[in-house]
Amino acid sequence: MRHIEMLNALFKYATEGIVVVDGKGTIAMVNPTAKRLFDYKEEELVGNKIELLVPIPAAHHHVHLRDNYMKEPRARGMGHNRDLFGRKSDGTEFPVEVSLSPFSTSEGDFVVAFVVDITERKKHESDILAANSEIQKLNTELETRVEQRTRELAETLLKLEESQKEALRALEKERELNDMKSQFVTIASHEFRTPLATILSSASLIGRYVSREEDEKRQKHVQRIKSAVNNLTGILNDFLSIGKLEEGHMxxxxxxxxxxxxxxxxxxxxxxxxxxxxxxxxxxxxxxxxxxxxxxxxxxxxxxxxxxxxxxxxxxxxxxxxxxxxxxxxxxxxxxxxxxxxxxxxxxxxxxxxxxxxxxxxxxxxxxxxxxxxxxxxxxxxxxxxxxxxxxxxxxxxxxxxxxxx
The missing domain is CATH 3.30.565.10 (Histidine kinase-like ATPase, C-terminal domain)
Incomplete structure (x- = not known):
């Protein structure tokens, strides 16, 4: 007697919905939690087929599944690798987790279904999936930004490297120009001295040859002056040409x-x-x-x-x-x-x-x-x-x- 009381209490106060179905799929018993989950009164459930609690699109297929199960009943969970839904009295569907256990009495074969409303769990799972999706999205955006920043950094480094090379080229060009100026001063001081001395000497001597008989001597010094001027002109032209070529003006x-x-x-x-x-x-x-x-x-x-x-x-x-x-x-x-x-x-x-x-x-x-x-x-x-x-x-x-x- 005591055991029966304990079983009744367990049935009555269980936090899971309990639905007992006979071999033909007719509801024989429901506990208070099941009535609350599906929002039915007991008399609205007992005597009706279990498909009353299954979403309408799946109800017809459920009959076939139930018949197959009753041929080889065993304790197991339902909905392996797929989501299950229950249907309330107003047609509202909600996610459930169901496990089945068959048993027999003198009145026949029965199956007890333990039903758990997993709406909150699904919500949490959805929130987790959304959070994971958001994290993945943020990670993707972060990776994209990192790649973009890396490219920008590489481009900046390349530009800096080019700027550095350009600066080095400019410095090298400046050094070359300075060397050229130094060499120009050295060469000019040497190369200009000789023709200038020739011009000065010949110009002074020309003044001494005043007679017509000395015209040949005058012409000789005039020719020396022309030659010296041509030499100076050639030197200056060389340096002018180098300058134009270096500056890219030719x-x-x-x-x-x-x-x-x-x-x-x-x-x-x-x-x-x-x-x-x-x-x-x-x-x-x-x-x-x-x-x-x-x-x-x-x-x-x-x-x-x-x-x-x-x-x-x-x-x-x-x-x-x-x-x-x-x-x-x-x-x-x-x-x-x-x-x-x-x-x-x-x-x-x-x-x-x-x-x-x-x-x-x-x-x-x-x-x-x-x-x-x-x-x-x-x-x-x-x-x-x-x-x-x-x-x-x-x-x-x-x-x-x-x-x-x-």
Whole structure:
């Protein structure tokens, strides 16, 4: 009797809803918690099918599941890997957790269903999922921001590195300019002194030759003055050219040129600086008309021919040969001068470099450096062959491109 009382109390006061169903799915008993969960009175439940408490869309399928279960009843939970819902008297659905236990009595087979309302748990789970989703979203945003900041930092570092390189280049350029200024002062003080002394001396002596018989002596000193002024002009032009090239103020501007006419006019200019008995032989092959930067080519040839004249003895022949072929113009300048020592040949295009055998011949060491830069501006090439006491041959190749082809 005592055991029956205890069982009744357990049934009555259990916090879980308890629904007892017979073998045909008819509700036989419900405890107070079950009535409260489903919002039914006891008489509204007892005698009705259990599908009354199942959501309408699932009720028909539930009959099939119940019949299968009753064929092999055993204690187990319901809704494995899927959500279960109960249906209240007003049709409202709520999430539940159900476990089943079969038992038999003298009146037949029964199943007791323990029902737990898990609305709060689901709410907490939903809140946790939402929080996790928000955390994941924040993490994704954080990763995106970190990646963005990393990229920005990398770009900033790259810009700083470029700025640093630019600053170093500027400092290096400044050092080069300072070195160039120092070398200019040194060279200018030496190179200017000789022609200035010549000019001063000849100008003083000219005043002494007043008679017509002394005209030859006067002309000799006038010629010395002209030569000295030309030397000074050449030195100044070299330094002006270097300045323009360094500042990027010079550009190649091709124009149509009659090459033989251009070269013959240039050779007329060179006659004034030729030594006694020196002669410049000119030959041309190929088409006469071509496209070149006349100003830059003029400066290149003047420089190369001046060197040929300067470093060749009297009574020697200098050759200038031009050739137009396969979209290129070739200039060959050959002399019979002192040549360039083999050890000096790798440095001939360096700024301020002068070969060891240059002796007292005037020069700044800038001429060939400027020539190389001019030829680079015209997308050309320069090469040479030389042997001491035999002579030097310079070969210049320039592409001939009209403005319409560029």
């Amino acid at each position: 550009h190649s501007v091709p124009m149509q040129v009659d090459l033989p006419v251009f070269c013959l006019e240039l050779l007329e200019e060179m006659k004034g600086i030729c030594k006694i008995g020196q002669r410049i032989d000119y030959q041309h092959q190929g088409a006469a008309e071509t496209w070149l930067d006349q100003h830059l080519v003029h400066n290149v040839l003047i420089n190369l021919l001046s060197n040929a004249i300067k470093y060749s003895a009297q009574q020697t022949e200098i050759h200038l040969h031009t050739r137009v072929e396969d979209g290129n113009v070739f200039f060959t300048i050959k002399d019979q001068g002192i040549g360039i020592p083999v050890s000096d040949q790798p440095h001939v295009f360096n700024r301020f470099f002068r070969a060891h055998n240059a002796g007292n011949a005037q020069g700044t060491g800038l001429g060939l450096n400027i020539v190389k830069k001019y030829i680079d501006l015209m997308n050309g090439e320069i090469s040479f062959e030389s042997a001491p006491d035999t002579g030097t041959t310079f070969i210049v190749r320039l592409p001939t491109v009209s403005p319409t082809e560029a």
